[in-house]
Each structure stands twice: as C-alpha cells, then as structure tokens.
Amino acid sequence: MDNSQSIFDNYNIDWQHIINIYCQKYNYYPKKTRLNYQLKEQKSCYFALPSNVPTFPSNINLRDYQHQAVLNWFKNKGRGTLKMATGSGKTITALAITTELYQQINLKLLLVICPYCHLVNQWAKECENFNLSPILAFENIQNWQNILSTQLYNIRSQKQSFMTILTTNSTFISEGFQTQLKFFHEKSLIVGDEVHHLGAPRLESCLPRNIGLRLALSATPERYFDEEGTDLIFNYFGKILQPEFTLKDAIEKGALSQYLYYPIFVNLTESESFLYAKLTKRIGWALSQNTNMNNNETLTSLLMKRSRLIGVAENKLNALRELMEKDSLQSHTLFYCGDGNVDNYDKSYSRQVEAVTRILGKELGYRVNTYTAETPIEERESLREQFERGELQGLVAIRCLDEGVDIPIIKNAVILASTGNPRQFIQRRGRILRPHPDKEKATLYDMIVMPPDLDRITWEVEKNLLKKELNRFLEFAKLAYNSIEAIEQLSQITDRFLS
Numbered sequence: 001m002d003n004s005q006s007i008f009d010n011y012n013i014d015w016q017h018i019i020n021i022y023c024q025k026y027n028y029y030p031k032k033t034r035l036n037y038q039l040k041e042q043k044s045c046y047f048a049l050p051s052n053v054p055t056f057p058s059n060i061n062l063r064d065y066q067h068q069a070v071l072n073w074f075k076n077k078g079r080g081t082l083k084m085a086t087g088s089g090k091t092i093t094a095l096a097i098t099t100e101l102y103q104q105i106n107l108k109l110l111l112v113i114c115p116y117c118h119l120v121n122q123w124a125k126e127c128e129n130f131n132l133s134p135i136l137a138f139e140n141i142q143n144w145q146n147i148l149s150t151q152l153y154n155i156r157s158q159k160q161s162f163m164t165i166l167t168t169n170s171t172f173i174s175e176g177f178q179t180q181l182k183f184f185h186e187k188s189l190i191v192g193d194e195v196h197h198l199g200a201p202r203l204e205s206c207l208p209r210n211i212g213l214r215l216a217l218s219a220t221p222e223r224y225f226d227e228e229g230t231d232l233i234f235n236y237f238g239k240i241l242q243p244e245f246t247l248k249d250a251i252e253k254g255a256l257s258q259y260l261y262y263p264i265f266v267n268l269t270e271s272e273s274f275l276y277a278k279l280t281k282r283i284g285w286a287l288s289q290n291t292n293m294n295n296n297e298t299l300t301s302l303l304m305k306r307s308r309l310i311g312v313a314e315n316k317l318n319a320l321r322e323l324m325e326k327d328s329l330q331s332h333t334l335f336y337c338g339d340g341n342v343d344n345y346d347k348s349y350s351r352q353v354e355a356v357t358r359i360l361g362k363e364l365g366y367r368v369n370t371y372t373a374e375t376p377i378e379e380r381e382s383l384r385e386q387f388e389r390g391e392l393q394g395l396v397a398i399r400c401l402d403e404g405v406d407i408p409i410i411k412n413a414v415i416l417a418s419t420g421n422p423r424q425f426i427q428r429r430g431r432i433l434r435p436h437p438d439k440e441k442a443t444l445y446d447m448i449v450m451p452p453d454l455d456r457i458t459w460e461v462e463k464n465l466l467k468k469e470l471n472r473f474l475e476f477a478k479l480a481y482n483s484i485e486a487i488e489q490l491s492q493i494t495d496r497f498l499s
Contacts, residue, residue, distance in 0.1 A: 018104050019074050028067045053162045054099035054110075055131035063253060065245050066093045072241040073097055073215060079238030081195065081216035085250040086430020090217040091123060094191050095130045097215060101189060102162060108155050109188035110134075110164045111211070113172050115197040117377060120166045122406060123193070127164055134164035138171045145176055152183045169197055173206045181208045189213040192237060195221050199229030207236055214238060220426050247429065248479055256433040259442040261480035263473060263489050264323065266315045266449050273452035279306040280454065284461035310449045311338025311417030312352045317359060319447060320414065324364055329412050332387065333394040335360070335368070336428060338417030356416065357396050368394040408434040414445045429476070441481060448473060450493065470494055 023029055062070075066089055073080045074097075084090050094112075101107035110132075114120050120138055127134045135151065137144040154160035171177055188211045192198045195216035198207065216237035223229040234240070250256040268276055279302055286299040323329075337353040353370055360366040369383055369392055386392040388409050413432045432442050454462055474494060477486035 013078070013105055015074050015077050018100065019071055021104060022071065022074065022100055026062070026067060028064075028071075030068060030071070051131065052133045052160075052164075053131060054095065054102040054107075056096065056099045057129045060092065060129070062092070062096060063089065063255065065249065065253065066096065068243070069093050069241065069245070070097050070100065074100075076238055076241060078189075078213040080214075080241040081218070081221050081234065081237050081239060082245075083221055083240045084217070084219060084245040085247045085256065086219045086427055087434045088219075088245055088250045088255045088430075091126050091193075094193075094215055094217060095126060095132075098189060099130065101213070105187065107187050107189060107213075108162060108185040110162075110191070111184070111188060112164075112166045112191045112193060113169060113198065114166065114193045115169050117168055118380070119193060120168060121377075123166050127166070132162075132164045134166045137165055137167040137177060141174070141176045145180075148180055149183075152180065152185075155185050156183070169203055173203060178206060181210070184208065184211060186210070186212070189215065192216045192233075194218050195233055195237060196223050196230075198236075199223045199226060199233040201229070201232070204229075204232045204236065219430060247426070247433075250430075251433070251479065254435070256430065257435045257439055257442055258481045259429075259433055259444055259479075260482050261444050261446065261476045261486045262482075263477075263486065264319050264445055264447045265493075266313055266319050266447050268449060268452055269314050272309060272313060275309060276306065276452055277454055277458060279309065280462055280465070281458050283465065284458065287461070308338060313449050316352075316416050316447050316449075317355055320356065320359060320416065321363070323414065323445060324360065324366065329394075329414075331390050331393050331411070332409050333412040333414065334407075334410050334432065335394055335396045336413065336415045336417065337396060337398055339398050352416065353396055353398055360394060360396070366393050368392060368396055371395045371397040373398065406434065407431075408436040409438065410434070410442065411439050412443045412445070414447075416447050444476065444480075446473065446476060448493070 065084075069082050069084065070093060073082070082090060082093065084093070098107065098110050112120075112123055112134075114123060117138055120136055124134055124136060135144055135148055137148060148165065151160060151163045155163055167177060190208065190211045190213065192215070195218045198204055198216075214237045216233060221230070221233060221240065223233070247256065251258060283299065283302045283306065286302055289298075320335075335356055337351075337356055339351070339353075353372060357368055357370055360368045369386075371380060371383055375383070383392065383395065384407055387395055387407065410432050413428070415428065429444070432444060451462055451466065470490075470493065473490055474487070477483055477490055480486050
C-alpha cells in the first residue's frame with residue numbers, strides 16, 4: 001500500500017497558497033494568458049542565495065505552457081505526469097517546479113532517474129544553470145556512493161540545505177543505490193525522465209514509497225502493448241495532467257521547427273515478399289490464439305521478425321542512392337537505420353548501418369560516421385561536435401538517438417527503418433525538429449515498404465496490422481509544412497488500407 005501522500009499531510013502543505021504565490025511571482029494568470037514575466041525582486045534576491053540550492057536562471061523565461069504545467073502539478077498536490085512533446089522543455093519545467101518547492105516548502109532533495117547515461121549528463125548541464133551541483137550516480141559505484149552517503153547525512157543533520165542526485169535506471173535498481181533510499185529526507189522530489197521505461201515491473205518495484213512528491217516526464221508515457229505497465233506508472237507518479245502539449249502545439253508555439261515530409265515508397269524483393277507473406281500468416285494464427293501481446297511470446301517474436309524484415313529491405317539501399325544523388329543533402333543529415341542484417345554479394349558488411357555507411361562514404365564520398373550503442377560516450381560527444389561544425393556531413397544511427405540526445409542543428413533526416421511502436425517515431429520526429437538559428441525548416445524522408453500481393457485471408461490480417469502504421473505516415477504528413485503534397489503522395493496506399 002502506498003501511503004506516501006500522508007507523509008506530506010504532516011507538513012500541512014497549502015497547495016493553493018503555493019499556486020497563488022507562483023502566479024503573483026511570475027505575473028502569470030492562465031485566464032489572461034500573460035507570458036514570460038518575472039519579478040525584478042525575485043531576480044535580485046538570487047545573488048544572496050547560497051550555492052547548490054535551486055535558483056531560477058535570470059536568462060530563462062518559461063513559456064505559457066510551461067507555467068501551466070507547473071501550476072497543474074501543484075493543483076494535483078505534488079503528483080502527475082507531464083506528457084509534453086520532445087524538445088518542448090520538460091527538463092526546465094521540472095527544475096522550475098523544484099525551485100518553487102525549495103523556496104516555498106524548503107524542499108531538501110531532488111532525485112532524477114534517467115534511462116541512459118547521456119541523459120544524466122544533459123540533466124547535469126541544465127542543473128548547473130539552476131545553481132545545482134548534482135551527484136552523478138551511475139557506472140562505477142566508487143565514484144558516487146561515499147559522496148551520496150555524506151550528503152544524505154548532511155541533509156539530515158541540517159549541515160546542508162539541498163542536494164541533487166541524477167542516476168540511471170540500471171544504477172537506481174542496484175543494491176548499492178537501493179540501500180540508500182531509506183535515508184532520503186521526507187521532503188524529496190522524485191522525477192522519472194522518459195518515464196515509460198519505469199513501467200517495467202523490476203524498475204517500478206524499486207521506486208521509493210517514502211517519497212511523496214512525484215513527477216513523471218515523457219512525450220510518450222504510455223507503454224506500447226503494455227496496459228499493466230502503463231497503469232503502474234500512473235498509479236505511482238499520478239495521472240497525465242491536462243492539457244497535454246502535443247507536437248502540433250510545440251510547432252505552433254515555436255518550441256519546435258516546421259518540417260517538410262517526403263515519403264519514399266519501397267518494394268520488397270521476391271524472396272522478401274515470400275517471407276513477408278509467411279510471417280503475416282503466422283501472425284494471424286498467433287493473434288487468433290491470443291490478442292494480448294504481453295502474454296503472447298509467439299506473437300511478439302513474429303512481429304519483431306517481420307519488423308526487422310521491413311526495416312532492412314534490400315531496395316531501401318537503392319532508394320538511398322537515388323535520394324542522395326538527386327537531392328542536395330550537403331550537411332547536418334541524420335540517417336536512422338534498422339538493427340537487422342542485410343544480404344550483399346561480397347559479404348563485406350552484414351548490418352544495415354554498415355551498408356548505409358559504406359554507400360554514403362565509399363560510394364558517394366559523403367563524410368559520415370556511425371553513432372550507435374557500441375559507440376563510447378566520449379566518442380559520441382566528439383562526433384556530435386564534428387557534426388555541429390559541419391566536419392561530418394551525416395550521422396548514421398540506430399536507436400541511441402531516439403531519446404534525449406540534443407543536436408538541434410539536425411536539418412535533414414532519412415528514416416530507413418522504424419518499428420510499429422508510436423513512441424519511436426514521436427521521439428525521432430521531436431529530435432529532428434529542435435529549433436536552431438541556422439535551421440528554418442527540417443526535412444524528413446521516410447522510407448515506406450509497400451506490402452506485397454497476399455491471399456484473401458492473409459490480406460485481412462495485413463490490413464489490421466498496417467492501419468496503425470499508416471496512421472503514423474498520415475500524422476507525419478498532416479503536420480508537415482507541405483501537408484497537401486505529402487497527403488496526396490500517401491493516398492495511393494491510404495485509400496487501399498483505410499477505406
């Protein structure tokens with residue numbers, strides 16, 4: 001039983017008072033929709049604050065939707081999930097909440113849990129802007145355990161005003177970290193970044209029940225084909241707070257850049273078509289036995305095999321050659337690849353990412369490098385800098401750029417492979433649309449595999465499977481700057497599947 005809310009009843013937190021103070025401080029009243037005001041008195045007092053306590057930067061002005069997100073979380077009494085588009089400023093919003101809690105209820109501790117190391121490093125940079133010196137608790141336990149224990153003791157003995165801890169999912173569930181949770185101060189805030197990861201049973205079971213203030217962040221908090229895991233997230237962190245801030249909102253508000261969308265249609269080879277039909281028939285049988293993907297390992301396996309087949313379709317490489325020869329993608333281009341293998345006559349490469357790198361680099365003379373999970377963190381940072389300076393014209397990535405990596409200069413993206421998981425394309429699109437002074441619009445090229453001819457029974461299975469995928473293409477098209485042109489291009493397959 002989760003009785004953490006009762007912990008804060010003992011502190012008699014007056015949430016309405018917090019809301020009133022916040023609105024007065026920023027001169028922000030939702031009905032009047034006043035934007036980006038800050039009190040001069042608030043700014044001037046920052047100079048007297050001690051180091052390593054939350055302090056709102058004088059050079060940052062929250063947008064109206066960020067103010068609204070802060071107020072909605074207060075109205076929900078310190079619980080809630082912010083479903084905000086990738087690139088819309090979730091980190092800054094969370095740190096604004098932290099700052100307000102420190103100033104109004106003397107918050108003692110901020111714990112942020114991230115799925116990846118690079119996200120911890122990005123949080124650390126933003127924390128520095130808010131006058132915080134976080135403990136980076138990940139990788140080698142010797143680097144952080146002693147300082148974590150010391151600062152927890154200092155907080156308890158009132159020798160220290162505030163502490164910030166940034167950790168990864170894997171470190172968070174480790175014994176070395178879990179044994180420290182019982183020493184966390186009651187006035188702590190836990191933030192789950194890219195919170196959909198925390199719905200996995202092993203992770204959710206490790207979340208501390210003695211921390212009552214909880215904030216979840218994600219553009220896609222719902223877990224794909226996992227209602228139970230999604231419920232675990234909302235039961236712990238709180239419901240999605242309205243209004244949601246969608247990609248459309250982010251583009252209209254200028255938080256993300258506009259984009260052009262060009263679908264590229266690709267046909268399967270004869271051998272690929274045969275395997276595609278075979279897998280689709282087996283998927284239809286698995287669905288007839290059990291429609292619950294979480295409890296249907298056979299279905300999950302078959303869907304993954306078919307997804308990989310589509311992702312590494314041989315003709316995508318020919319389509320890439322044609323695209324690069326006719327379109328002027330001279331710099332700042334991202335190539336998203338699948339994680340499967342491709343066939344080639346001389347066996348000089350096996351993975352699609354290697355094939356794409358070979359075509360771009362050796363055949364076309366394009367300056368590129370790979371950016372994958374195997375790439376060391378230090379090397380990733382070096383590649384990012386080379387890419388931003390234009391020394392590298394392109395990065396060839398698999399999945400590690402899907403969540404959290406900030407490279408706003410990305411102007412073009414070629415999506416060779418994507419899963420049916422809506423989270424992936426939402427994350428990728430937001431990654432590409434981050435605004436940059438040198439980017440007027442982004443350009444997305446999306447390779448779409450055309451299904452082969454199938455028998456009548458298999459065709460019915462295929463239509464049901466592809467409806468969601470086609471909706472993804474349509475969503476890309478409808479929000480694009482060239483929406484009329486993009487929707488017209490898609491009509492040849494949408495009429496076939498959605499009619």
